[in-house]
Amino acid sequence: MTAPPVATIPFFSPDLFEEDREALLHIVHAVGTGRDQKFILGERTARLERALAARIGAGDVVACSSGTSALTLVLAAMDVGPGDEVVVPAFGCAPLAATVIDAGARPVFADIDPVRLTVDPAAAEALITPRTRALLAAHMFSVMADMPAFRALADRRGVRLIEDSALAQGGRLRGRPAGRWGDAGLYSFVQVKTFGMPGEGGVVITDDVGLAADVRMLRNHGQDGVHRFVHHRIGHNSRFDEVMAAFQLYRLAGLDDRLARRAEICAYYSRRFAPLAERGLTAPPEGGDGRFPYVYTVLTDDRDALDAHLAAHGVTAHVYYPRPLPAQPAFAPYARPGGSWPNAESAARRTISLPLYPNLTDAQVEYIADTVCAFTDVRRGTR
Ligand SMILES: *Cc1c(COP(=O)(O)O)cnc(C)c1O
Numbered sequence: 001m002t003a004p005p006v007a008t009i010p011f012f013s014p015d016l017f018e019e020d021r022e023a024l025l026h027i028v029h030a031v032g033t034g035r036d037q038k039f040i041l042g043e044r045t046a047r048l049e050r051a052l053a054a055r056i057g058a059g060d061v062v063a064c065s066s067g068t069s070a071l072t073l074v075l076a077a078m079d080v081g082p083g084d085e086v087v088v089p090a091f092g093c094a095p096l097a098a099t100v101i102d103a104g105a106r107p108v109f110a111d112i113d114p115v116r117l118t119v120d121p122a123a124a125e126a127l128i129t130p131r132t133r134a135l136l137a138a139h140m141f142s143v144m145a146d147m148p149a150f151r152a153l154a155d156r157r158g159v160r161l162i163e164d165s166a167l168a169q170g171g172r173l174r175g176r177p178a179g180r181w182g183d184a185g186l187y188s189f190v191q192v193k194t195f196g197m198p199g200e201g202g203v204v205i206t207d208d209v210g211l212a213a214d215v216r217m218l219r220n221h222g223q224d225g226v227h228r229f230v231h232h233r234i235g236h237n238s239r240f241d242e243v244m245a246a247f248q249l250y251r252l253a254g255l256d257d258r259l260a261r262r263a264e265i266c267a268y269y270s271r272r273f274a275p276l277a278e279r280g281l282t283a284p285p286e287g288g289d290g291r292f293p294y295v296y297t298v299l300t301d302d303r304d305a306l307d308a309h310l311a312a313h314g315v316t317a318h319v320y321y322p323r324p325l326p327a328q329p330a331f332a333p334y335a336r337p338g339g340s341w342p343n344a345e346s347a348a349r350r351t352i353s354l355p356l357y358p359n360l361t362d363a364q365v366e367y368i369a370d371t372v373c374a375f376t377d378v379r380r381g382t383r
Contacts, residue, residue, distance in 0.1 A: 009364050011316040013357040016191060017198055020251065024198070027246040041220065044245035051252055052187075052203060056177040059207035062215045063240035067166035067188025067202040069219075071099040073238060074184045074204055075134070077214035078160050080105050084133040086162075089119035090324045091344035092138050096164065097331045105133070107334055109326045111341040117297070117351070118145035120343070121153055128157055137182070138164035141297040141320075141353065142266060144173045144290035147181035154183075166202065169195045170259040171292030178292060179205040184215075189248065194262065194294055195255055199244045261358040262293035265365050269296055269354065272369040279376040281306075295320070296356045298372070302379060303352045309375045310354075315368050318353045 017024065031039065045063050053061040064070050080086060082104040088096045090109040100107040110123040117140045124135055135154055137145040147163065154161035163182025165171070171178035179185030187193070189201040204215045214233070217224055222235030266284075273283035282299040284291070295318075300306055303319070310317045324344035326335035354368055 008314040008316060009355050009360070009368060011318045011353075011355050012192055013359055015359065016196070016357075020247070023250050024243075024247055027250070028243055031243045031246060039242050040239040042242045042245075044242045044249065045240045048240075048245040048248050048252075049203070051249060053205075055252075056180055056205070058177075058180055058205045059209065060205075060212035062204045062206075062212055062219065063245065064202055064204060064215075064219045064238040065240065066200045066238075067164075067186055067190065067193075068095040068099060069236065069238040070166070070186035070188070070202040070204045071095055071136075071162070071164065072102060072236065073215045073218045074162055074186070074211075075099055075103040075105070076218050076233075076236070077211050078134060078162075078183075080133050083131065085129060085131040086134045086136050087119075087124045087127050087132060088136045088325070089138050089140075089344075090326055090341035091117065091119075091321060091347050092140060092164075092325065093321070094325070094328070094330070096136060096138055097325050097328075097334065100136070101331075101334060106131075107325075107331070108132070109324075109331075109335055109339065109341060109344075112140075112343045112347060113146070114343045114346065116143045116145065117141060117347050118143060121146050121149035124150070125153055125157070128159065132157075132159050134160040134162050136162045136164060138166075139168035139171060139178060139292070141167075141295040141351075142284055142291055142293055144168060144171050144178055144292065147173055147176075147290075151181055165205070167193055167294045168292045169193065170255075171290065173290035180207070183208055184211060189244070194259060194292070195248070195251070197244050197248055197251070199241060201240055201244050201248075258358040259293060262356060263287070265356055265360060266291075266293045266296055268365055269369055272373060273298065276373065276376050279379065281372070281376055293356065295353045297351050297353045299347070299350045300352065301350060302375075303350050305379075306372070306375050307352055309378075310368075310371055313371045313374075315371050316355065320351065320353055322348055324348050 049061045084105040097107040161182045163185040165178040165185040166188035168178035185205040219238040222231040222233035270286035
């Protein structure tokens with residue numbers, strides 16, 4: 001194995017917006033000195049919404065203050081509240097449960113598919129009751145949830161479908177973009193996401209005109225955008241920043257190239273790791289429908305040892321979600337007593353994610369793959 005190309009390879013990109021610094025300074029100046037002094041929800045935000053909607057053929061895109069807030073706005077627009085249940089994944093990030101609880105409803109945790117690591121439609125269906133208002137399916141790491149099954153299930157059972165596509169920008173399944181399978185979808189622009197930015201923001205995606213109008217009202221204190229200080233609904237402050245809107249419009253042109261570079265790195269990892277399956281390390285397959293290059297995650301029973309091996313060789317890995325959601329202190333009181341989520345528990349013990357960002361060099365990517373392969377050699381005693 002060769003020496004690491006740099007002292008350590010960080011998990012998150014150390015210079016995300018380096019090339020965009022001049023452009024960002026220019027935008028700050030332009031917005032800051034603009035005649036109308038409009039810093040939120042102005043023409044730039046509207047242009048970004050239209051550009052994103054056009055990219056995926058969505059009926060409407062509504063910018064808001066984060067991916068989490070997008071979920072909150074969608075739940076509110078769907079009138080999800082006390083007495084309602086929302087079926088959510090047992091494995092994933094906190095907002096999947098927290099936003100439902102904040103809405104006054106109850107999250108009902110469904111186990112995940114052991115291979116996709118996304119919520120299992122059959123497990124979700126078994127949990128539908130007369131109180132169920134919505135299913136919340138979330139894409140994970142680099143794999144879309146089984147959205148055709150969820151779409152069919154939601155239609156058959158007459159419940160709303162929320163698609164948490166916060167991290168799946170660029171994904172497509174059967175030709176349909178991530179974010180367009182649900183009654184509403186969303187993106188997050190927090191910096192580490194594929195269309196991340198140096199600040200907080202997100203969008204709601206929907207073809208439902210009424211839902212879009214409600215989300216627009218709810219993001220700005222329930223006002224309709226025409227009459228100030230008339231509050232039709234109890235809303236939120238979830239507005240979007242004009243500097244960030246202009247910056248995202250500028251960065252949109254390079255998004256496909258950055259996604260392609262990420263996909264190239266994923267494909268390389270998967271080619272290198274395919275033979276490791278027989279040594280107990282499972283990697284996602286190379287490419288395929290419903291894939292998107294956000295976080296590259298492998299599964300191994302030796303997760304903690306692999307993490308330590310990578311760290312010792314200068315590669316920083318990351319363990320997302322070491323506990324299933326129902327096992328989190330905050331959410332355990334809402335979990336079904338006696339419930340068990342064996343696939344979520346297994347994923348929480350076995351997943352580990354490798355560095356993946358467009359500005360990794362080929363040498364770094366090769367070194368990371370070498371380091372993972374060397375670990376499985378050592379474990380097998382072949383060295
Ligand atoms: C990132 C993420 C969120 C939250 O987005 P924020 O912008 O950080 O609030 C929600 N759901 C999923 C699946 C995410 O990956």
